[in-house]
Amino acid sequence: MSNSVTVKAPPTHAPMTQFSVAKGELVVGGISLTRLAARVGRTPFYAYDRGLLTQRVSELRTALPREVRLHYAMKANPMPALVCHMAKLVDGIDVASAGELKVALDAGADPGEISFAGPGKQDAELQQSVAAGILVNLESFREIAPLVAASVALGLPARVAVRVNPDFELKSSGMKMGGGPKQFGVDAEQVPQLLAEIGRAGLAFEGFHLFAGSQNLKAEAIVEAQRKSFELALRLAEHAPAPVKFLNLGGGFGIPYFPGEQRLELAPIGDNLAALVAEAARKLPQAQLVIELGRYLVGEAGIYVCRVIDKKVSRGHTYLVTDGGLHHHLSASGNFGQVIRKNYPVAIGNRMGDAATENYSVVGPLCTPLDLLGEKINLPQVQPGDLVVIHQSGAYGASASPTGFLGHPEIIEILT
Ligand SMILES: *Cc1c(COP(=O)(O)O)cnc(C)c1O
Numbered sequence: 001m002s003n004s005v006t007v008k009a010p011p012t013h014a015p016m017t018q019f020s021v022a023k024g025e026l027v028v029g030g031i032s033l034t035r036l037a038a039r040v041g042r043t044p045f046y047a048y049d050r051g052l053l054t055q056r057v058s059e060l061r062t063a064l065p066r067e068v069r070l071h072y073a074m075k076a077n078p079m080p081a082l083v084c085h086m087a088k089l090v091d092g093i094d095v096a097s098a099g100e101l102k103v104a105l106d107a108g109a110d111p112g113e114i115s116f117a118g119p120g121k122q123d124a125e126l127q128q129s130v131a132a133g134i135l136v137n138l139e140s141f142r143e144i145a146p147l148v149a150a151s152v153a154l155g156l157p158a159r160v161a162v163r164v165n166p167d168f169e170l171k172s173s174g175m176k177m178g179g180g181p182k183q184f185g186v187d188a189e190q191v192p193q194l195l196a197e198i199g200r201a202g203l204a205f206e207g208f209h210l211f212a213g214s215q216n217l218k219a220e221a222i223v224e225a226q227r228k229s230f231e232l233a234l235r236l237a238e239h240a241p242a243p244v245k246f247l248n249l250g251g252g253f254g255i256p257y258f259p260g261e262q263r264l265e266l267a268p269i270g271d272n273l274a275a276l277v278a279e280a281a282r283k284l285p286q287a288q289l290v291i292e293l294g295r296y297l298v299g300e301a302g303i304y305v306c307r308v309i310d311k312k313v314s315r316g317h318t319y320l321v322t323d324g325g326l327h328h329h330l331s332a333s334g335n336f337g338q339v340i341r342k343n344y345p346v347a348i349g350n351r352m353g354d355a356a357t358e359n360y361s362v363v364g365p366l367c368t369p370l371d372l373l374g375e376k377i378n379l380p381q382v383q384p385g386d387l388v389v390i391h392q393s394g395a396y397g398a399s400a401s402p403t404g405f406l407g408h409p410e411i412i413e414i415l416t
Contacts, residue, residue: 011260013345016391018052018300024353026389028303029416033349033387036416037305043387044306044324045412048077048394050085052301057089060297063266065274069290071115073251074100076294076395077302081415083107086297094292095134098125105132115248115292117163117209119183126150130158135246137163137209139185141194148201157204161246162195164188164210164236168228171221178212178250185209188232192239199241207246207287208233215254215295219265222252223272230276234283244287247280253296257392258342264296295395302394304329305349306373308386309365317376318360322388325364325371328411330401332373332390333364346374349389354380362388366406 025032029049037043060070071092074083078100084107087093092113093104104114116129117137126143127150129136136147138160151158167188169179178184186194198205210229216222226249237244253264273289280287306324313319326333334341346362348354358381362374373390398411 013259013391014256014262016345016347019049019303019391021352024351026303026347026349026352031416033305033389036414037307037387040412040414042409042412044304044322044328045414046302046304046328046393046398048079048082048298048302048413048415050301050415053082053085053298054089056297056301057086060266060293063270064291065270065277067277067289068273069113069246069288071113071248071290071292072297073292073294074104075399077298077397078103078399079413079415080106082298083109085415090297092290098122098128101125101128101132101134115161115209115246117184117211123149127153130154130156133159135159135161135206137161137185137248138194138198139163141186141197144197144201144203147203151203159204159206160198161205161207161209161248162186162191162198162236164191164208164232166210166212166229166232168225169212171218171224178210184211188236191236195236195239195241205240205242207244207248208236209246209248209250211248211250211252211292213250213252216252217254217256217261217264219268222264223268225250225252226269226272226276230279237284244284246290247284247287248290248292249276251291251293251296253293255295255299255392255395257344299392299395302392302397303349304332304390304393304397306364306388306390308382308384308388311382311384318358320360320362320379320382320388322362322364322373324388325366325373325408326368326401327364327366327371327403327405327408328401329373329390329393329397331396332393333370334372335370336396336400341372341375343374343377344393345391346377346379347389347391348380348382349387351380351382351386356380358382365408 069091087107111133114134123146130150147158163185165185306322310321356378364371
């Protein structure tokens with residue numbers, strides 16, 4: 001009998017092979033990182049690769065049935081140039097404020113395929129929506145009266161869908177946004193009454209919106225949520241004042257951020273959506289199925305780049321102090337929704353060929369221990385001036401960070 005123990009290898013990050021490497025440098029948008037940093041003029045910055053954005057949408061189109069409409073939920077990354085690029089690739093844009101609506105319209109998105117979701121829409125925002133001709137996802141009985149008022153004042157139809165808070169939860173979701181008591185949508189059991197009021201008020205009813213949650217890496221959980229959402233919409237459609245034209249089944253497709261996580265498998269989701277498309281053709285013949293994705297479309301195409309200012313040893317552990325930090329990248333610091341802090345994938349973008357022989361923590365310049373971009377990670381030998389790259393940074397980065405905290409220079413974002 002041997003009493004040897006099998007040593008389990010520690011989980012690693014999914015490979016970040018979406019970016020190529022040439023002469024030891026990460027290549028972004030066809031440009032080596034050192035040259036790109038020189039072109040930007042200073043660090044830190046976010047860089048989004050337009051080729052990767054295009055590639056992601058075309059992979060998704062191949063994996064999903066042609067009939068499914070693909071929307072970009074722009075709160076994941078509202079940079080105007082990026083939204084402009086995405087607007088040309090996807091069928092529609094989902095906005096969450098009048099500010100985002102402006103960016104979507106400026107980007108040339110078709111108002112017929114813009115939808116607006118979010119609790120607490122203001123009367124002015126509802127009026128802007130009617131004037132723009134976009135679809136409002138109703139999340140409260142309260143929204144009916146200002147929409148009627150706007151419709152009468154402008155002599156335009158008020159296009160609405162009902163955002164349903166479903167009577168189930170999305171399993172294995174990073175962030176649950178449906179099921180149980182929620183501030184989002186209207187509880188499924190109250191929807192028949194809401195539909196009756198929509199009919200009496202004369203709003204232009206066009207469909208349903210169900211969004212169960214975000215950052216899911218399990219295809220079977222997404223399949224189950226989409227199937228249950230579809231069935232719930234079929235039941236609710238019996239109470240609708242007009243035929244369903246749009247059935248938005250949400251999204252929630254995740255990307256791998258942390259060690260041990262793997263990329264989502266699209267094939268089962270595509271098969272399930274094909275079955276739902278066929279069923280919809282029989283049971284809701286006027287309905288188009290829509291999925292809305294944020295981070296899945298843009299997250300993997302973006303990096304955050306900061307420069308090492310100092311390399312300090314404290315009681316045996318080495319800190320790389322950089323010019324970037326949580327004021328630009330709250331998510332990577334672990335303070336945007338993570339329960340237990342884990343490291344994003346980090347690389348030294350100008351030393352991609354060097355072996356990871358050292359163990360460092362990467363921190364920012366802020367006077368708070370929360371300003372941690374990577375804790376005890378294996379990296380090549382680094383010198384001040386080197387470029388730290390944080391991968392998976394195309395979504396919920398700049399716009400989701402407290403950029404005013406400590407008064408550092410504003411963040412730069414480029415699309416290349
Ligand atoms: C945030 C949000 C999305 C996008 O979520 P991702 O995880 O980025 O795909 C889509 N729909 C609604 C209603 C949202 O609130």
